[in-house]
Structure formats: structure tokens, C-alpha cells
Amino acid sequence: MKRHAIGIAAALALLGQQGSVLAQSTDSANSLMPGCRDALSQPASNQLQGYVKGECTAVIRTIIFFGQSHLGICLPNQATLGQAIRVIVLYIDQRPERMHERFELVAGEALRRAWPCKL
Secondary structure, three states: HHHHHHHHHHHHHHHHHHHHHHHHHEEEEEHHHHHHHHHOOOOOOHHHHHHHHHHHHHHHEEEEEEEHHHHHHHOOOOOOOOHHHHHHHHHHHOHHHHEEEEEHHHHHHHHHHEEEEOO
């Protein structure tokens, strides 16, 4: 019985580690860029594709919402979500070595460089 309990504890520990790695990787530019590209080109063809597309647009909307007050990003009044996504996709595509970094950080940097607030 004791061996059985130890085996279960070891399995749970391994699964817990796998979950934390999975959680870290879903925040990367690598995991969200397919959804951002889909948001620019076509409607989602399946539920997973729709989820990643929605996650990309939700993250970008949040960056835009807090951009001026907290991040130094000032989009022009006429700028659209699609334009912001294009700026981010182009910026990240030009820096493939940064695909492992957190999407929010690289996306915020892209928007800040494209549309910095005037001091």
C-alpha cells in the first residue's frame, strides 16, 4: 500500500511539473502568433483555432486599453484593432529569435515603438 501511495505521489509531481511548463509556453509569442495571423486573414475554422485567435485579440485589446495610462502607447484615434495586430505580427516576424518570450511584452514593445505617447 505504501509503494502504491509513493507511486501516485510521484506521478502527480511529474504531472504538476508538466502543467507548469505547459502554462509557461502558452504565454509565448510562439503560441499566440498563429491566432494573430488568423485574426488578420480568415474566420476561425475550428474551436481551437478560434480560441487562439480570441486569446490574441483579447491580449492586444487589453494592451491597448491600458496602453496610454500605463505603457506609453498612444494609438491614433482612427487606429483599428486590425492595424494594431498587423504592427505586432510584423514586429515579431522580424524578430524570430524572440518567439519564446512572453507575447504581451513583445506586443507592448511593438505598439510602443509604432505609436509612442508624445511627452
